[in-house]
Amino acid sequence: MNLPVNPKNLFIFILAASIASTIGGLPFNSLPVMLGSLADSFSLSSESVGLLGSICFAGYLLGTLGAPFWINRLNWRTLTVASTIGTATAFAVSSQLKSIEALYLVWAFIGFFASTMTCLGMRILTDLPDKVRAFGTRQGIELSVTAAVLFALPPLIIAQWQYPGAALALAVVVGVLGLSAFWVPQGPLLAIAEENQAITNHSRIPLPRSSWVCMGIFFVFLVGNIALWAFLERIGADLKLAGAEIGIVFAVLKLLGGVAAFFVAWIGDRAGVRWPYWIVLLGVLAGLLFLLGAGSFLPFALGAWIWEFAFTCGCVFQVAAIARSDASGRAVVLVPAVFALSSMVGPGLAGQLAAGGSFNGVLLLAAVCSVLPALVYSFWQPAKS
Template identity: 25%
Template structure:
């Protein structure tokens, strides 16, 4: 007999507060264009230097995401969130001291490490849900809302009045509000405990691991393709003759739509199965990429951008959700933070190379190929999940009621 006690994540208060912690983990990635614009204006950095800063941040993010496997279920979740938030705040405030470029590289790496720890923590908390697709949909929607608010407020209300210092202090305050204030409503640690009295079938355990890794690969491939286009959406819009203000408005609305897609995925859950909702949204995203490739008008740009941005949180809700359900150890789900880090680093690099060599159609084709690949990889994972459930004996486990 196998006794399983699941972490009581499935409460609205925990969803909201853990979602805010996740938003803290995504904070710097969400506001990166504005932050780098401010750094460029203050220090006169060029694109190459800014690219190195982004690489340092993503490296720190990914290293902590990977290292979290060692301690994410051993240390109090509140201690992790508090410590990581303090690290990010300290790194942000250090930018106000006008450090030399070499020091700033280290500061960005530390800030990325702190946000990576927060994101890995949120992945672990939501991964304990008994309805992971719904939980991750809510998480991805929740983490985007503060980013959308800051993208609107920073350039309009903060930077014109208080400049670079005001922007950095605002980000530090936002990190405290997201990573520290919600902690009384965040569980101290997981209550997901598995006691196996009769060992599980080795074949079933192996199949579960395959499903988890296929889901992780699908997430990574999707993020790489999306980020390869996201990094150049503004330049793509200018190719059609659009102004920076118009493009900014479109991307701001698209960011809100991206948040909404997470809540849509949360509301749908598994009502229509696992594969069909994801396939429909991926097909719409590919159609959006085709429209972006037309270079025709504001209309095609807006529709293409909206289709692409809607897909992000929606698709990740299903790939992360499937991964969480079959990650029996509850540890590998934290690698979602590593997927985000690698995708954010590799995607723009590949996109830039393709644009320089072959133009914008090449990067759109690359992103579309990544999305089609995701359908194949995720479809294989879903088939294995269905086979696993058919061979699983429902009498082999007893789920204890929540307290």
């Protein structure tokens, strides 16, 4: 059933979609902390840690690849309930496992169920006007909730109960967030007449070539930065930071990510389509330089915070570019698949680069991959379909 979008329900739809998407983002947003606790609980090597992250997002990729085929056919409230139960159950089961092989399997299920929530949240927002503002608000809410979770996990949960406690805590968080099912629309929305007419006209033709180019650029950007994200906690652990310090770093980091997303949402389309990518690149490089020279808490924290702010801005701008490249809304539903594919490649690649005990290769990879969007979008822009 198509539902109209008006000022009264616009905020409710954005909020519900953002909370649903937060469930999908939890495995990624908590990835370094969870992988770090797994590494300590099971004495895992860097290669094994990277493999676990990659397997999780293999399941995530499987879920997202099917999203364009079922996203408009299923009842969205029913989907929210089912995915919430699946994600929470998988986290709870993983807390009781002792075998790393079994954990690999369960984390694949975590990725699969979480992906459905990410796809759903993004699909709802695709129907709304001002894509930059809608996706910026979604990411801001997602990261704000995650900040609270990450503030509590290392010092309060992981310090006492290690990975089993953290997994159970995330299961509870997912269950609470799943209450958003009461406010999620049951089916596609009607935003504005012109946009929906474009959807009708474009729904049966292939995705524009420019959409694939935008997704390819986003993939490269994500590979390098997700590689760093997966091992950011390990970099802090290598500096012998205390659990409370790690918790502060990641909580503030995600709060800054939320601030960045809300900042981009406030700017909206006024930011233009070229300069934002260069500003993002400068921010990423500044953060990486701090991390490269970090020998204590403060430079590590500053580097992580600056990097996260810039990385989040870059994600919002690029998702908005993908959304603008395809009026049918199908391309943006594939964004989680791009995210999943890059998350499969990034952690595994980072594990290989960090196998010798140095994280400099991971930092270099993030820097190189961050250059591409600024270069490409300076000379090319996707045609509006």
